[in-house]
Every structure is written in structure tokens, then in C-alpha cells.
Amino acid sequence: MQDRTSEWFVPKIGPRNFRIGVGMLFLPYTMIVTCFAIWGSLGGVFVLDRLVAIGVIYFLAVGVSAHCLDAVGGKTKPWGDLPKRKIVSIAISSLVVVFTIGFYYAFLDSPLLIPIGIAEGFFLFAYNLELFGGKFHNNLSTIISWGVLPVFAGSAIQSNSISIETILLSIISASITYLLITTSRKYKHLKREGGNIDKIKNKERILKLITLTVIVVTISFFIVKI
Template identity: 40%
Template sequence: MREARPENLGERFGDPGGPDPGEATSSAASASIMRERAAQELSPEMGRMGAEDPSTALPDEPQLAPAYYATQARGWRRDIWALLHPPYTAWHLSYVLIGAGLAPGIDVVRLAATLVAFFLAVGVSAHALDELRGRPLQTSVPATGLWAAAIIGLVGAVALGFAGVSALGVGLLPFIAAGVLFVFAYNLELLGGRLHGDFWFALSWGAFPVLTAYFAQTGRISIGSVAAAAAAYALAFGQRALSTPARQLRRKTRSVTGTLTRSDGSEQALDEPALLHPLESALRAFSWGVVLLGLGLVATKLLG
């Protein structure tokens, strides 16, 4: 009488165990088959479709730098330079020069204090807070370092503002409060992002510096300063209209393909550099132009 063999776990669930008819019986072949079955059980979809053909995978596209003034290099010098956004910071500080240049006379100490305050608030604090949201400039500065820069920069700007209250009176307090609100609400997209958009950007970093600088010189607001602030608003709005698609191309676009066919039949290939060139050429020109305009106004008042 043949002795009954106890069922193992595989037989209990319908797998007779051992090789199927026609299968190799060597230990190596059995191990290979077992591994294949295990892979199919763990991933039925892969078992049916097979591994992805490497030839069908999209190749990695060369990435552009996150900004035309921020290289793809790594290091603390590059990170600090990128975080300061030199062309844009200089552009917005120029609105301070324009506002002060509209005053009948320029107090150099007040102008210097206003420039430093806006540099700390915009160039340091606002840009550090902006980098905390998703690392758009791809820096390696720790979050604690960015928070420290943001707080120290804003505290320094507010301290300079309060120092000016003794000379200009409480009329300067609304400007200080508005500056703090703009830095936090815009860059951290508070209030559901209601203060983060083209309108608020142009108001806070275009019109606001002009009015603040003029008030810091004269202790009042004039019709001329309001008109100049409106011009700064328009320039900042235009800056945003150019920089937004440029950022999209540099930071959120994998590839661009296409052809521009002109009316004479000639063609031009479209890619990221072709689309970026007119946008960033205009941004470079405007940044230098506004800086020189501000310097010219101040130099005229100081040097005659």
C-alpha cells in the first residue's frame, strides 16, 4: 500500500508543486520559474504586459536655470545671489529713487534709510519667504536659514521705519503696517492667496515704494507723487506680465516643440530659448532703464 504524502501549502491551494510537464527540472530552472511566478503574483499587470521598453521612455530634457540671473551651479554664493534677485531688487529700489527724486529737495540720510529698509523688506525678507514655498530657485539654504533671513530682514526694515516716525510723525505708521502686510500676505499667499496676483504685485512693489519714498522726504503725498506711483504700478504690472510666462518656461515646462511659419513662407523652430529671448530681453532692458531713470532723478537734485 502506497503511503499518503501530506499536502503542502501550495497543494492545498491548487498548486501541485514541482515542475509542470515539459518544464526543466534542474534546480536553477526551478528557481527561475519560482521567481517569475512570484513576480507575476506581486504585480499581475507587469506579468501580463512585461517590463517597459526602455526605447519608449522619454529622454531627460536638459533643464534650464530657474532664472536668467541664477545659474545651475551649486554653492552658497550662487544661492545667495539667486535669493537676492539682483535685477528685480535693483528695479524695485529704483522706485524709491524715483519717489525721492520727485521731492523739492532730497535728504540723503532719509533716502539712504528708505533704500536700506526696502532692500531688507524686499531683497531679503520677501525673497526668502518666496523660496520657502516650493524652492522655485532650487537653493539648498535650510528652511531655518530662510526663516531667519526673512525675520531679520523685516525686523530691520520695521526698525528703520519706527526711527523715521520721530522725524516724520505718526503719518509714517500706515506705510510701515502696509509694508509688513505686503511682505507676509503676498509672499506667503495668505488669505487664500487673495493678495497674491498681478494687481497686488504692482501695487506693493511698484506704486508703494514711490509713495513711501516721497512721504519720507516731504511728510506728505502730492498729486505728482500719485501720478508717478501710477506709472510705477504700470511698469510693475508689465514686469509681471513678462516674468510670469518666463518662469513657466524655465521652471514648469518639460519641452517645447513647434514651428513658426511666416507669411513669406520662411520658418522658425520654436523651443524654450526662442520663446524666452524676447521676454527676458525686455526684462533686462526695463530693469536697467528704471534703475538709470531713478539715478538720473536723484543726481539731478543732488548735483544739479
């Protein structure tokens, strides 16, 4: 499937390059992972600037850097042939911002962010560039990097610790991530093979429901905690 501009998360109007640019962010999935990081921050006593910081970190790391690298570094080219140097430059620039924010809080009082950041950095490159023969381009890597580590990072930036509440939240987020990626893979397979329209629409509705539910739960969680 070379042209993904017909995907439900891609704007239906605007110049093609704009639509591809927004589509590359995979905003529903990016928002879900960002929400998981916020869950980690909300799991205990939180400071707003740190909650915002971890949200920005994961939005840029996943939404921009990871998806840019995936667009030019993976075996498939879901958005067609893109200017590799430009896309990689955007990915690296975003990572510079990510690690600048992360190291600031890590050296301030949250050193637990360092091993989490190293692990996330490894998965970001190993998964999206399909390094090591693509051994880490699998569901388990996605569950760890999208579903578990973001929650840990959200907690670490607030308290430099991983609590029982954090672990419980990460189990929930990991389960949601598993449902998300398995549904997404089936959805992509159906679209690629020109499958039954009703089945495609059903998978699409599930993906939309997961996205909306996670966002609503996150907003509600935040309101309850303030």
C-alpha cells in the first residue's frame, strides 16, 4: 500500500504534501502514546510543567522522529518516495529537542529518565529503521516502547520512581497497545488486499473508538487529579 492518503487520520482537503505531512504523524497513535505518558505523570502527585514536558517529549519522539524514520527507513514506503535528507533532518531535530528536555529533568532530579530514554532511543531506531535484520520490528517491541515505557517515563519525571500504581497503569496501557496494533495490522492487511469494505470499516471504527476512549479517559483523569 504505497498511497496512504486515503487513511481515516489523513486530512481530506489541502495540498498533497500537507496531507502527507499530517498523515505521517499518525496523530491518533501519537496521541495515544502521549496520553500513556501523561497517565504515568498523573499516577501520583504531579507538577504541571513536568506533565507538559513529558507530553511534548513523546509527541515529538513518536509523532515526529519515529514516524519520519519509519517513512524513509523501513522496508515499505507507505508515503511514497520522500526527500530522505529532509525527513531525517526533521527526525534528528525533533530528537535534539526531546533529549534536551529529557536530560534537563534527568540531571535536575529525575535520573531514572536516563535508562528509560536509552531504552526508548534503542527501540526508536531499531524498530523504525528495522536494524538487526528487523528482529525488533514486532509487536513486543511496540508494546514495550509505546505501552509500558511511556507510563514509566511519566512517573519518573514527576517522582523519579516506579510505583505500584505506575505498574498497574502500564499493564492497562500495554493491553490497549496490543489491541491497537493487532487491529491496525488487520486493518492494513484488509486495505492492502482490497478486502471486504464492511470489515475495513469495522476495524476503522475500533481504531477510532480506542483513540477517542484513551483521550477522554486522559482528560477525565487530569480533571480528577487537579
